Amino acid sequence: MTILKSFALTVANLTGEMWLGMGRKPDFYDRQTATVQTKIGYAAFVAAAAALALGAACWLVLNIG
Known part of the structure; x- marks a missing residue:
């Protein structure tokens, strides 16, 4: 379950990076x-x-339930 949680956080981070840009300039x-x-x-x-x-x-x- 820890791996799944880490993977979900990575996906959320990638999504945020894609949509928000996290304040990075285009020349980055x-x-x-x-x-x-x-x-x-x-x-x-x-x-x-x-x-x-x-x-x-x-x-x-x-499957668990």
């Missing part, structure tokens, strides 16, 4: 990789990770 990131494809890939990764974490949590709750 590599400008050559800041394309639409990388942003879509990043959003897809975060969505897949969140779905995996939610699915794993639901599976554990249903």
